[in-house]
Amino acid sequence: MPKDLSGVAAELASVRHLIALGYEDPLDVAAREASVARSQQATLHSAEELLKRDAPTEAIAVLEPMLDAPSDWPAPHHLLARAYFRTGQWGAAEEQLRWLECRGVEHAELALLRARLALRRRSLAAARDHAEYASRLQSPLPAADALIGEVELRRGNLIAAEEAYRRASAAAGPQGAAWVGMAAMAFRRGDVAAAVDAALRAIEQEPRLATAHYWLGMALVQMQRPFEATAALRAAATLGPNLAAPYRLLARLAAEQGDFAAAGEYRQLGRAVIARRHAGRKN
Structure with a gap:
C-alpha cells in the first residue's frame, strides 16, 4: 500500500524546521568531531617529532595555530611551554605554564620548567621548591636532583650540591646534567683535571x-690549552644559542693569541645573545 504523500510532506517539513533551528544529526556531529580529533592528534605528533629532532622553532610554527581552536586541550600548551623554553622565549613559556596551572594540569616536566625559569630569575628558593615538587610527581627524577644540585652549588652548599648530583648521576640512562654539575663543582674546588673528566x-x-662543552672549555683554559679550549667553547656557543659566557672566553682567548678581529666578533656575538635574552624576558 503506498505511503500517504501528505505524511511524507509533513515529515520533510518537520526536518526542515529542525534544520532551521540549528539541529544536526548526532552521527554527523560525532563523525566531524572524530575527524577534527584525528587531525589534531596528527599535528601534535608532528610537533613531538620536531622536538625530538631538536627543532623547537619548527614545532612552535606547527603548534601555535592549534591555540586558535576553542578547546581546553592541554597537550598543545604543554609542548609549546617546552618549545618556547628551548628557544629562549621565557615569557611565552611562562604564559603557557600559567594557562596549564589555571586548569589544574600537573606534570613533572611542567614543574621542572617552572624550576628552570625560577633559576634563570635567580629565585633559588622557588627553583628548589618546584624541583622538589617535580620529584614528588615522578620518582626517581634525576633531572630534578640535578637542578637541586645547581641551586645548592649557587648557594655555596657544596656538600648538599654533591649529594644531589650523585643521586642524579647514579640513575639509569644518560645523566649529562648531573655530570655537568660535577664538572662545575670540581672546577670550583680547583681540581681542573676532575672537571675535564x-x-x-x-x-x-x-x-x-x-654546558658540558662550556665547562670543558673552562677547565682547558685553566690548563693552558687554548686551542682545545677554543674548540670546546665554540661547540658550547653553537649548541647553546642562549649562552653568552662562551663568547666572553672566546674573545679573551682570541685577544691573547693576537687575533683582535676575532675577539671583536666574539664580543659582538655575546652582546647579541644578551640582547635576545632581554627581549625574551620582555615577551
Missing part, C-alpha cells in the same frame, strides 16, 4: 649538551 663524561652521554 666529568665534562667529558657528560659529553659522552649527551654530546649536544652545551
Whole structure:
C-alpha cells in the first residue's frame, strides 16, 4: 500500500524546521568531531617529532595555530611551554605554564620548567621548591636532583650540591646534567683535571649538551690549552644559542693569541645573545 504523500510532506517539513533551528544529526556531529580529533592528534605528533629532532622553532610554527581552536586541550600548551623554553622565549613559556596551572594540569616536566625559569630569575628558593615538587610527581627524577644540585652549588652548599648530583648521576640512562654539575663543582674546588673528566663524561652521554662543552672549555683554559679550549667553547656557543659566557672566553682567548678581529666578533656575538635574552624576558 503506498505511503500517504501528505505524511511524507509533513515529515520533510518537520526536518526542515529542525534544520532551521540549528539541529544536526548526532552521527554527523560525532563523525566531524572524530575527524577534527584525528587531525589534531596528527599535528601534535608532528610537533613531538620536531622536538625530538631538536627543532623547537619548527614545532612552535606547527603548534601555535592549534591555540586558535576553542578547546581546553592541554597537550598543545604543554609542548609549546617546552618549545618556547628551548628557544629562549621565557615569557611565552611562562604564559603557557600559567594557562596549564589555571586548569589544574600537573606534570613533572611542567614543574621542572617552572624550576628552570625560577633559576634563570635567580629565585633559588622557588627553583628548589618546584624541583622538589617535580620529584614528588615522578620518582626517581634525576633531572630534578640535578637542578637541586645547581641551586645548592649557587648557594655555596657544596656538600648538599654533591649529594644531589650523585643521586642524579647514579640513575639509569644518560645523566649529562648531573655530570655537568660535577664538572662545575670540581672546577670550583680547583681540581681542573676532575672537571675535564666529568665534562667529558657528560659529553659522552649527551654530546649536544652545551654546558658540558662550556665547562670543558673552562677547565682547558685553566690548563693552558687554548686551542682545545677554543674548540670546546665554540661547540658550547653553537649548541647553546642562549649562552653568552662562551663568547666572553672566546674573545679573551682570541685577544691573547693576537687575533683582535676575532675577539671583536666574539664580543659582538655575546652582546647579541644578551640582547635576545632581554627581549625574551620582555615577551
